[in-house]
Amino acid sequence: MPAARSILHLDMDAFFAAVEQRDNPALRGKPVLIGHDGPRGVVATASYEARPFGCHSAQPMAVAKRLCPQAIIVPVNGERYGEVSEQMFAILEEFSPLIEPVSIDEAFLDLSGTERLLGSDEAVARRLKDRIKSELNLTASAGLAGCKFLAKLASDMNKPDGLTIIRAEDVERVLPPLPVSKLWGIGKVTAERLGKYGIRTVGDLFKQPVEWLKKHLGNDAEWYLDLARGVDDRPVTPDREAKSIGHEETFEVNVADADEIRRVLLDQAEQVGHRLRRHGLKARAIAVKIRYGDFQTITRSLTFAAATDATAELWQAARGLFDKWSFQPVRLIGFTAERLSTGQEQMLLFADPARQRHEKLDAATDLINAKYGNRTIRRGGAG
Amino acid sequence: MKVIAQTAALQEALALASSIVALRTPKPVLQCVKLVAAGGTLTLLATDLEIGGRFVVSQVEVAKEGEALVPVAKLADIVREAGADTLTISVEKESCQITAGGARFKLLGFDPAEYPAIADFEDAGDFQVPSEAVAGLIDKTLFAAAKTHSHYAICGVLWEAAAKKLQLVATDGHRLAIAKAGLTKPATRDVSAIVPNKLMSLLQRATGGTEDTLAVKVTETQILIRSARAVLISSLVQGHFPRYSDVVPKDCVRKAIINALDFGHRIRQAALLTTEESKGVRLAFAPEQLTLTSRSPETGEAEAMMPIKFTGEPLEIAFNPAFLTDALKVSETDEITMEFTAGNNKPALMKLGQEFTYVVMPVDLR
Numbered sequence: 001m002p003a004a005r006s007i008l009h010l011d012m013d014a015f016f017a018a019v020e021q022r023d024n025p026a027l028r029g030k031p032v033l034i035g036h037d038g039p040r041g042v043v044a045t046a047s048y049e050a051r052p053f054g055c056h057s058a059q060p061m062a063v064a065k066r067l068c069p070q071a072i073i074v075p076v077n078g079e080r081y082g083e084v085s086e087q088m089f090a091i092l093e094e095f096s097p098l099i100e101p102v103s104i105d106e107a108f109l110d111l112s113g114t115e116r117l118l119g120s121d122e123a124v125a126r127r128l129k130d131r132i133k134s135e136l137n138l139t140a141s142a143g144l145a146g147c148k149f150l151a152k153l154a155s156d157m158n159k160p161d162g163l164t165i166i167r168a169e170d171v172e173r174v175l176p177p178l179p180v181s182k183l184w185g186i187g188k189v190t191a192e193r194l195g196k197y198g199i200r201t202v203g204d205l206f207k208q209p210v211e212w213l214k215k216h217l218g219n220d221a222e223w224y225l226d227l228a229r230g231v232d233d234r235p236v237t238p239d240r241e242a243k244s245i246g247h248e249e250t251f252e253v254n255v256a257d258a259d260e261i262r263r264v265l266l267d268q269a270e271q272v273g274h275r276l277r278r279h280g281l282k283a284r285a286i287a288v289k290i291r292y293g294d295f296q297t298i299t300r301s302l303t304f305a306a307a308t309d310a311t312a313e314l315w316q317a318a319r320g321l322f323d324k325w326s327f328q329p330v331r332l333i334g335f336t337a338e339r340l341s342t343g344q345e346q347m348l349l350f351a352d353p354a355r356q357r358h359e360k361l362d363a364a365t366d367l368i369n370a371k372y373g374n375r376t377i378r379r380g381g382a383g
Numbered sequence: 384m385k386v387i388a389q390t391a392a393l394q395e396a397l398a399l400a401s402s403i404v405a406l407r408t409p410k411p412v413l414q415c416v417k418l419v420a421a422g423g424t425l426t427l428l429a430t431d432l433e434i435g436g437r438f439v440v441s442q443v444e445v446a447k448e449g450e451a452l453v454p455v456a457k458l459a460d461i462v463r464e465a466g467a468d469t470l471t472i473s474v475e476k477e478s479c480q481i482t483a484g485g486a487r488f489k490l491l492g493f494d495p496a497e498y499p500a501i502a503d504f505e506d507a508g509d510f511q512v513p514s515e516a517v518a519g520l521i522d523k524t525l526f527a528a529a530k531t532h533s534h535y536a537i538c539g540v541l542w543e544a545a546a547k548k549l550q551l552v553a554t555d556g557h558r559l560a561i562a563k564a565g566l567t568k569p570a571t572r573d574v575s576a577i578v579p580n581k582l583m584s585l586l587q588r589a590t591g592g593t594e595d596t597l598a599v600k601v602t603e604t605q606i607l608i609r610s611a612r613a614v615l616i617s618s619l620v621q622g623h624f625p626r627y628s629d630v631v632p633k634d635c636v637r638k639a640i641i642n643a644l645d646f647g648h649r650i651r652q653a654a655l656l657t658t659e660e661s662k663g664v665r666l667a668f669a670p671e672q673l674t675l676t677s678r679s680p681e682t683g684e685a686e687a688m689m690p691i692k693f694t695g696e697p698l699e700i701a702f703n704p705a706f707l708t709d710a711l712k713v714s715e716t717d718e719i720t721m722e723f724t725a726g727n728n729k730p731a732l733m734k735l736g737q738e739f740t741y742v743v744m745p746v747d748l749r
Contacts, residue, residue, distance in 0.1 A: 345746065346662075346746050346747075347728060347745060347747055348744060349625075349730060349742065350535065350630065
């Protein structure tokens, strides 16, 4: 019997709409539809204010507008949501190394075995939600359970801003009344087919003989039966190996002050360095992305002779790339560490005094930030 | 100028000359080889401004002395396709005519006076060494030299001559190779110079397989090497070579005696399950046995065992497999030794012959 697991599913509430409402006070408290306003437009997200009117995501925009004529329609700003998503994942990473991103605003975290370090899973979930609220000014709904299926089910139960826990003893009470379509993998078509046989709830399904289910659901029958009992062994699998770690920032207006851009870039290099070190990764290369006011975007990369996680080396390389380009007002700046590798590192025969100094400085910075909160201490000048 | 040359000898000299000449250079003259027919021989001169070479072809008949400057790649192509044992090169002003068998080529050249001067050297130099010995030293060191720049001057091989010894040292910052050979007679003075990788491989090709004696002369900025058929000259790498003797382990407390051939084979087996990101092979040394293991996160694992003689506390240590096989390939002996000090984060000392020492830094096991 494997040790009991503790899986957290975190889902941002009406993510795109919430980001827009946060950034634009005029949208707050009003029904907002995110999506393209055209004959073929589809709703990407409906704010909670729009939902009582029957608006929901994946709905044709024309339908949503008929249901809620007063809704404000905002085009999708994917880049902005991507940035906020990155910030959200950066927070998640501080709680568990085992994170499986499901989408831009949704992830599983395996919290098993972190009690001694972080406290009970419930306390961790609360802290996580609090951090997202205080740092991003957004709300998330969380579900805690012993497996991924139940955790996802739980996070959906008290939206928005909910925290729902399904413990082993709750399974028999919670699952049977749910519609079969809540089972992972049962879509509309299968649900309708089962409905014809009078199977509408998870409980109905569970009561059927295995043979009958196999006949109608094929090889997946056992999988659905397991889910109906609240059994789901699938592990939380982090995004294969992280291929890169990066940060991007879009400015509200074009920034004409090169030093200001450098300060942002330094801050990004510092955060990326911190994340590399926390995950025991080193980067063989870095890339700097610059978008000018005229939307021309350039990306330039540099490969290191030896992989590094030293903020000073990352920054030096980033700065070198940035300074090579004639300065024009900048709309977006991004920094990425690429070609990441873990632990096993070829050691050097001859000491490199500069590298040793960087290691000491980074270790001290990381320690202070770990103790007193992220980014208590930062590098001073970008000069 | 007019010469009748043996095709094979000319082809060989042209191959060496073309390996010096820069392929891409904005100056057409620098894509050329200079031909000098004088004193009964034909000499080919080539340079990329860092390295220069004079290659003498003696299997010629000089009908009329003179000089020519022609694109080296095209001349080499023509000579390779000559299809006759001998060919005739005759030069009128800047055009060069080559006749071979039933074919005739006219190659447009340049004024020979436009070609950079390439120093010659006539005296006995600072020391003499058999070319075969130098070829052996290059085999044992050049592979370990750095290919990319670092803050040390290690994109080259350090030559140190003193008394009756010549020692070559190369490192890329991860491993270090030291090989020694005897001189024909004592050096007239102590010499220390960092020779660029390009000259090292040229030297190997130009003098390998011959029983010449090389005369070597080192100045402040250049090295000059003369064999019976060629003179090579190169600028030296400027800067500091690291203090390599500091990293050669002393007081080793563990020692393994290993069959070189078997070891190379086992390493290659284990290396099959490494990746670019996790490229270390683990070596577990026990009194009678060495176990090599590797793991590739997305592919699988490998384990290989072999008998060894080992004294000292058992040790587990990881290395980049290529760093080990590179040295084993050029081992002088069947039985090599591998010695360690305390811990698995210190360099290992390998002895692959009386005069061949190799130091290799492990891969961090954390």
